[in-house]
Amino acid sequence: MKIKKKRVKVGNVYAIPLPDKKYAFGKVYKDACIGIYKEIGNTMEELPKKEEFDFIVGVYQDVLKSRKWLLVDYREFPSEEEAWPPEMSVYDTMAGTYSIYYKGEISPSTEKKCRDLEEAAVWEEEHIIDRIMGDDKWNWD
Template sequence: MKKQKFSIGALLQIDLKNGQYAFGRVVNKEETLFYDFFTDNISNLNFAKIYSAKELFRVSVMKYAITSGLWVVIDNKPIEADLALPNKYFIQDMITKEFSVYHQGNIIPATYEDIKGLECAAVWEPEHVEDRLRDYFAGVPNVWVEDLKPKLQVN
């Protein structure tokens, strides 16, 4: 694998190791967006089709997924302003089970209603993202997504 530079705007080709390839894009210094698009034929990629695909999810990913060359940078173009804005994430205290919302370095107390539908604040390993993408495209639940769902406190 060839070393690569981490850069905002990079379009990433992700080998799902099942004959399929998925695609992501570095949208800011903290997040990578993953597209609802895959292919089993990378010999004739249509970048416009990838860029116009629906956003599936975005999370923080260990930078070595890119810098090591595991995920290959296949294009790079400036990020649109609306894509560059970081998402909100939820945090759950392991002991008290209380929720907070993390957004752009700020953490504020929250209710379950406030965090419903948010991703958990976590930095994902590349293989876990690959698992998540494979499972999504196969239409099956993903163990990592399930594990990171908010836990309601039962009294």
């Protein structure tokens, strides 16, 4: 028997099992990111009705390809542009400078412009689950 690898596709929606036996849901964006919906379900079938996200972060592809997060839906983005995650901030600790990461490009910025942006980083499964559950220990501020 040939085992088929799980293909990660922009627009895929995954059910994320939580420690409290509920489910969060995440939608795949371009640039290796996932948007975590605000709405939590009691079952995998209780998919969010609204496209409202709590946060959007980078995610390791092996998390999406694992058997823990289950592909439950596909939701096409209204446009190619909307499939890109929002701008993210980058702080260079050595130089003390700020930049903005967007669509694979890094451009110089200021602390003020970066203040309310998500930190450009790739998250592991447990970090995303902690954040969904309200444990903000992975927040670098």
